[in-house]
Amino acid sequence: MDDLSTTRAANDPVAGCECSCDRGWQDVQDEVNQALRSDDPLERNRQITAAYGRLAEADPRNIWVRLASYVSVQGGCAMQRTQAWDAQTVGRMVVNPSEAMDALQDANRTIFSSIYPVVRFAQKCGAAQLRRCVESGAIQADSSLLDAMDKLEQGDLRGASDLIAEHEQVRIVQPVYERHAGTFRDLMRAESLMPGDQTSIPIAKHCTRDNLVSIDGLDIRNPQDRVQYYQRLVNRMLQQEGTFRPGGGGATGTW
Template sequence: MPAPFKSHPSDTQVLNQNIRPLSECPKRLVKREHGWIEVTDVPILTGECLWHIYQKEAEEIVAPGGVLIPDPVARNQAINAAYARLWLADPRFQWAGLAAFASKQVGCGMLHATRVTQLIDEERDARQALRGFYESGMHPEKLPDTENPALKAAIERHLMAANANPVSTYDAYKRGRPLSLIQESFDFVNKMMALGNTTLFLDVYPLHAFYAKRGLEEFRKCLPMRKKIFGHSDFPVLWPVDKEILPFGLFKKEVLQGFEAIEKGQTAESVKQLAIHEQKNILQPSMYSSRWLVKLLRGNHAAFVTGFPSGVSQAIEVTLSSQCEPLEDGRTISFSDSIFADLSVLEERMPFVFRAAEQFHTMLNDHRRPQIEQSIREIASGTPS
């Protein structure tokens, strides 16, 4: 298993001191009022330098070469693996272990949406192929009566595709648009989920890197400096959310409290504080401020609770396993069975998050720990169970 963080020259350098011997520092002449003087440029390791290093390390995971991994599912898998490696390297990073499962669940939702979209496409293609026969004058009233093998195959293909498509009766297309209304909804939800998933990773991964490499004292001292690295044209920061919606690197007390709890060995408290930061400070403004997303999530939850239409919606849950399917052994934590529950409301979402955190903590401290460890290793390696 590779180490979660890269090695950097700064790892052994002292904060706020020169990083080169004075004899190796470049010199230049500068004109002053009373003539020319020789100036030595001494590079100093600052907090901003460190934040820039760790931010770039996170960016390379989701955007190698400076370009975001275009496939949101592949990007999600890279994020899942990075979270899992954090916990495997240092079990004190329990939030990261839980995040590996929660982020994996985001990917499960993306895969579900992709599968339904494919079924819609298959049914549409089969219908268009069958329409071609009808437009040519072939109008069989009953399947057994047809003498045309190609037409019979087209009818059977359409029947199979229509039966497999869970939204065949409820979907519609707008003129001139390649996607159906439900496909457009799935596409929007996937983009928003990927946005939240990526933004959270770019916020939290560098925090863990800084703490792991530099310790709590420097972390506490430099945390307020993080926001200063944003906006430099020579050293751009990848931040997928509009800065007016969610500014980069704002100092949040929950972050400091979370890592202070790690330092004290208060693992459960650290998970709680970082979970509050995750949900309140990052996901709430970046995702749940979208009215259209909120509407779609409400519709998904209501459809799942009522079972109508069947096969379209997906349960809001976290399964503490590398697989997507829910389990009956206590590893699946569900959001709510109330039709009125609203995932976008922070006060309703946090109890769900805390239940997942509590169950994760419990399982890590009983006979099921090897089972949890194995699942995290599978996520870290990208191997499904």
């Protein structure tokens, strides 16, 4: 166990052994493994979405996590739609449902397992302890995520969120797109052949095609365009949720 100072206040997030590098990180990994334990991609998606939701409630300052709790729902909806295409639909003629499910669940799982542990540890134990654990070699985390957690604790909520989103789309999602390039290309073709906007998503925690946040003018294959779309989604989420007021006397921040 790490040597934690006994001079810390009792309410300091790293004042107990539950936030030592080894114990704290293992507890977070146990949460991740619990969410990923199902072999059913749709059930796994529900567990991932629930984990995002719990973390968003625990730390509503984290805009990225709040948005993830919506986007993960819509990822599950996309999985359901591709599996519902029957042999007579345009989608089924263009896209292999099994390959579509594999690509979509890969994105859902990879984003969660790559980012959730870091932001959850920071929420539980503090950004300073996260950085100490990374610098000691006990935890591995990208420096951009450490900087994002520092910004979050300093009150730059939008800056923190933007850093996570940039890391997510460039470092995490882009390799997923490249692994499933043919499948995502087929999905885009199928969506283009169907009536209405099949690519944009709403800010909703249920499956709907109403009130979509338009992706018009952006190429979903381009990571920087996806970052721009993320900004559109955040703006819509903040509009729908209203003025941010963290509960429980939490720190205020700037959008």
